[in-house]
Amino acid sequence: MSTTPANTTTAIELTTIGSxxxxxxxDITRIDTAAISQSVLASGPEIIIxxxxxxxxxxxxxxxxxxxxxxxxxxxFMIVLAAGMSYGLADYPQTAYAGxxxxxxxxxxxxxxxxxxxxxxxxxxGRYFHNNRLGKEGVFQGxxxxxxxxxxxxGMIMVSSTDLLLIYVGLELQALSIYVLTGFxxxxxxxxxxxxxxxxxxxxxxxxxxxxxxxxxxxxGTTNLNGMAAALSTLDLSDPxxxxxxxxxxxxxxxxxxxxPFHMWVPDVYEGAPSPITAYMSVVPKxxxxxxxxxxxxxxxxxxxxxxxxxxxxxxxxxxxxxxxxALVQHNIKRMLAYSSIAHAGFLLLGLVAGGENxxxxxxxxxLVYTFMTVGIFAIIILLNKxxxxxxxxxxxxxxxxxxxxxxIMSLIFLFSLAGIPPTGGFFAKFYLLAALIDEGHVVLAVxxxxxxxxxxxxYIRIIMLIYVQPPAQQTDxxxxxxxxxxxxxxxxGTLMTGLLPAWFLDFIxxxxxxxxx
Amino acid sequence: MPIDFLPxxxxxxxxxxxxxxxxxxxxxxxxxxxxxxxxxxYECGIxxxxxxxxxxxxxxxxxxxxxxxxxxxxxxxxxxWAMVLADLGLFGYIEMFxxxxxLLVGFIYAWIKGALEWEV
Numbered sequence: 001m002s003t004t005p006a007n008t009t010t011a012i013e014l015t016t017i018g019s020x021x022x023x024x025x026x027d028i029t030r031i032d033t034a035a036i037s038q039s040v041l042a043s044g045p046e047i048i049i050x051x052x053x054x055x056x057x058x059x060x061x062x063x064x065x066x067x068x069x070x071x072x073x074x075x076x077f078m079i080v081l082a083a084g085m086s087y088g089l090a091d092y093p094q095t096a097y098a099g100x101x102x103x104x105x106x107x108x109x110x111x112x113x114x115x116x117x118x119x120x121x122x123x124x125x126g127r128y129f130h131n132n133r134l135g136k137e138g139v140f141q142g143x144x145x146x147x148x149x150x151x152x153x154x155g156m157i158m159v160s161s162t163d164l165l166l167i168y169v170g171l172e173l174q175a176l177s178i179y180v181l182t183g184f185x186x187x188x189x190x191x192x193x194x195x196x197x198x199x200x201x202x203x204x205x206x207x208x209x210x211x212x213x214x215x216x217x218x219x220x221g222t223t224n225l226n227g228m229a230a231a232l233s234t235l236d237l238s239d240p241x242x243x244x245x246x247x248x249x250x251x252x253x254x255x256x257x258x259x260x261p262f263h264m265w266v267p268d269v270y271e272g273a274p275s276p277i278t279a280y281m282s283v284v285p286k287x288x289x290x291x292x293x294x295x296x297x298x299x300x301x302x303x304x305x306x307x308x309x310x311x312x313x314x315x316x317x318x319x320x321x322x323x324x325x326x327a328l329v330q331h332n333i334k335r336m337l338a339y340s341s342i343a344h345a346g347f348l349l350l351g352l353v354a355g356g357e358n359x360x361x362x363x364x365x366x367x368l369v370y371t372f373m374t375v376g377i378f379a380i381i382i383l384l385n386k387x388x389x390x391x392x393x394x395x396x397x398x399x400x401x402x403x404x405x406x407x408x409i410m411s412l413i414f415l416f417s418l419a420g421i422p423p424t425g426g427f428f429a430k431f432y433l434l435a436a437l438i439d440e441g442h443v444v445l446a447v448x449x450x451x452x453x454x455x456x457x458x459x460y461i462r463i464i465m466l467i468y469v470q471p472p473a474q475q476t477d478x479x480x481x482x483x484x485x486x487x488x489x490x491x492x493x494g495t496l497m498t499g500l501l502p503a504w505f506l507d508f509i510x511x512x513x514x515x516x517x518x
Numbered sequence: 519m520p521i522d523f524l525p526x527x528x529x530x531x532x533x534x535x536x537x538x539x540x541x542x543x544x545x546x547x548x549x550x551x552x553x554x555x556x557x558x559x560y561e562c563g564i565x566x567x568x569x570x571x572x573x574x575x576x577x578x579x580x581x582x583x584x585x586x587x588x589x590x591x592x593x594x595x596x597x598x599w600a601m602v603l604a605d606l607g608l609f610g611y612i613e614m615f616x617x618x619x620x621l622l623v624g625f626i627y628a629w630i631k632g633a634l635e636w637e638v
Contacts, residue, residue, distance in 0.1 A: 033609055036609075050620075054620070054623045057623060057627055058623060058626070058627070061626075061627065061630045061631075
């Protein structure tokens with residue numbers, strides 16, 4: 001009895017290996033050292049980040065008087081190293097790990113956005129934890145930076161993977177790290193609540209995503225995106241199972257992006273999480289999730305477009321509408337920005353509807369601009385908000401122009417950019433997206449988008465009014481330190497540069513676009 | 519295609535039958551003498567508090583369970599690795615050390631944080 005099951009399992013394994021065309025190994029026992037070292041080299045940035053996270057974790061165990069700056073420094077150093085390596089690898093597009101992992105211009109560009117978002121988050125975290133007296137429990141800092149690096153790593157894996165399983169591994173690595181980071185204020189009830197809500201809904205959405213993936217595996221017999229594309233071209237697109245699989249996978253990813261009607265976790269989680277993590281959440285996971293959506297639905301599996309295009313159009317319009325209108329009645333700045341991020345997600349989804357190279361380029365540009373302006377406005381929120389338990393009422397901004405004209409100007413730039421007013425990056429992000437839409441003949445959608453962004457502009461302008469018209473509510477002494485100055489400077493320059501020299505950035509994006517678009 | 523899975527179903531059938539058989543035979547053969555002490559759920563020798571069905575477990579079990587995963591995963595990979603080590607050569611040897619180092623980082627962290635201390 002003992003030999004029979006063993007033999008049959010081997011037989012089953014062999015048939016599975018045989019059916020996945022890309023993974024055929026004639027000689028399993030021999031190790032191909034050249035292929036492995038090529039794979040290791042191609043995934044060098046990821047390995048650097050893993051080492052960085054482990055070092056940060058180990059260093060956090062050694063008591064050190066200036067532990068927080070030390071750990072932040074290590075994190076930033078490792079991210080810069082990884083960015084350098086990514087930059088070097090960008091000229092050598094290659095696949096690694098038996099076709100599961102891809103290094104190309106597209107993934108490199110998105111990784112740069114992820115590095116940028118994480119670096120800025122790391123830089124502004126020190127101020128936040130200092131403000132909230134969390135620095136005294138120094139031991140937690142190491143976990144914080146290690147988790148941030150692991151979340152970054154998850155995002156990097158997501159943007160580089162060309163295999164459903166690897167995409168899922170990256171997604172979960174990122175999600176699990178962020179669940180913990182959301183609940184990082186252990187004594188704050190709202191932080192705990194946010195973390196719990198995020199875990200439950202995140203697990204739910206992961207389950208839906210996995211179900212969609214498993215259906216795809218059943219239909220195509222492979223999890224490799226190239227293999228799937230080849231298998232799908234022989235399938236009937238009206239097959240209800242295929243429709244179901246596509247929609248499940250889409251829903252799972254839209255959950256992560258926070259599109260309506262899968263947005264209900266966004267405001268609560270954004271409000272409860274520590275402010276740097278809120279900034280991080282609205283930038284890095286969103287970029288990574290959009291990378292996966294683009295990779296799946298616009299590149300490798302673009303053949304599925306007839307299935308999702310109508311749903312996507314509906315969801316995009318709905319997302320913009322709900323995001324813009326509900327933000328109008330928010331009194332907490334973080335909640336308001338949560339709805340604003342929902343509205344921006346709707347805009348980004350319109351890029352998918354537009355499709356083609358223009359649509360994709362406009363999404364990539366939008367993600368970059370969004371990173372700059374969102375991180376910038378959150379840096380100001382961190383500076384203004386002294387006490388974590390008080391929440392973040394928009395009245396914090398009252399009379400900022402009188403006390404701190406410099407910060408007021410920066411807030412003005414970020415808010416103008418979020419609203420899409422020139423000469424900031426936000427304007428051109430929306431402009432190119434709308435241009436791509438009109439090019440593809442979606443004029444009605446473009447008109448709806450313009451009208452809704454006019455609605456959205458109102459709540460940004462409401463804050464600008466508070467800053468410039470209202471008298472100061474209370475005397476707040478704002479202490480700037482070097483890292484947060486750097487964050488504000490980078491974010492301001494980024495927001496302005498993308499607005500003043502959009503063509504330069506677009507050229508950069510066009511160069512990084514992968515060949516063979518669907 | 520479904521015929522490929524026939525061995526799996528056979529396996530399931532054998533397992534179910536065997537389990538049912540063992541339980542029935544032991545039911546017939548053993549002496550039946552339950553008393554309260556014996557009916558208590560066994561929890562590593564610690565006296566239980568309240569009902570287990572109320573969902574109240576000591577949180578330390580959770581930490582131990584997570585630590586167990588570290589070693590479990592390690593062993594899971596070590597067994598097949600040991601079987602083919604001769605073919606893998608020096609490269610495979612070093613690679614496994616890298617893997618163990620990664621787990622070691624987690625283990626050291628847990629150790630220094632005091633996850634191995636059992637607080638009563």
